[in-house]
Amino acid sequence: MLTMKTKYALQALVALAAHGAGSMTGNEISKRENVPFKFLELIMLELKKHGFVTSKKGRRGGYELARTPQAISIGAIIRAMEGPLALLPCASATAFKPCEECPEPQTCGISLVMREVRDVTAGVLDRVTLADAVQRSMQAARDGSSMYQI
Amino acid sequence: MLTMKTKYALQALVALAAHGAGSMTGNEISKRENVPFKFLELIMLELKKHGFVTSKKGRRGGYELARTPQAISIGAIIRAMEGPLALLPCASATAFKPCEECPEPQTCGISLVMREVRDVTAGVLDRVTLADAVQRSMQAARDGSSMYQI
DNA sequence: TAGTTATCCTATCGTATTAGTAGGATAACT
DNA sequence: AGTTATCCTACTAATACGATAGGATAACTA
Secondary structure, three states: OOOHHHHHHHHHHHHHHHHOOOOEOHHHHHHHHOOOHHHHHHHHHHHHHOOOEEEEOOOOOEEEEOOOHHHOEHHHHHHHHHOOOOOOHHHOOOOOOOOOOOOOHHHOHHHHHHHHHHHHHHHHHOOOEHHHHHHHHHHHHHHHHHOOOO | OOOHHHHHHHHHHHHHHHHOOOOEOHHHHHHHHOOOHHHHHHHHHHHHHOOOEEEEOOOOOEEEEOOOHHHOEHHHHHHHHHOOOOOOHHHOOOOOOOOOOOOOHHHOHHHHHHHHHHHHHHHHHOOOEHHHHHHHHHHHHHHHHHOOOO
16 A cells, blocks of 8 residues: 555646646645645655756745656556555565565565566556546546536 | 565575475574574564464474475465565555545546556466475576586 | 474564655846 | 745654564473
């Protein structure tokens, strides 16, 4: 399970992506996404340090995506906030660490299974971007509302 | 990331599967898998309550798989020890729970992405069994040793 | 039947993480 | 100068994690 921090980060970035060009203030994001304002501030700070957003202080300030929504993958966000995607350190591509109790890390069956899980997980998360998330959301809204339009 | 408890549980069950027919004592599993004995006891108790192993007390006692290794999936073990496989409650098939802050849970882009991740993750973990893990391990050992036999 | 061996069960504990909250410093705009 | 927004550090209550401890109970053996 993802932490609330990571979930809020995803919500904030998707909100910025959906908002299009221009910036949003912390207050706007907080209200739109129902995220506690002061907590959101910490998260935006972290997102800025990781290079996902830029910010401007003072009047007419706010946050903006540092890159296009097509260039930011969900996987990159989760990795930055949460750490590796893999279920075990010995199955991680980006942060591999053998289990010290494992006599044969190369032939450990559990590790082999977890590497397969990691590959399919990363396969989705590194391919899907903020733009995709926004688009899927709009598509689902269209599909849902069409039920009542027939 | 899985907790140590879940990882130890997987190690213990794979050890039992690899051991074949008959039982292993907590001591044997603990030594073979380098898991602290008293911690392992708690884990085996939990695995028993979840129906993965049976146990016998006293001399010639020990733990045994309750079903064949082919009939126990890695996913079932992880779910029992750790909870749902999904990254968010709103993306879980077995423990779905909408985000209370989400105005439109059906059309949330993040949720849609996470449901896709859940599906591919469960696709692997619910398909792969203890028997598969043991077999993959043996296969990897063969492949590895053959490098030195050419 | 006494002793040994193994699981069963409850309690405890130090550390780290999580999910925030608080309060002021700093920068930018009017 | 005043307002508005981000920046930064510190703090905190609650929970989870990774064990450890100690005795109760059941089963087998001599």
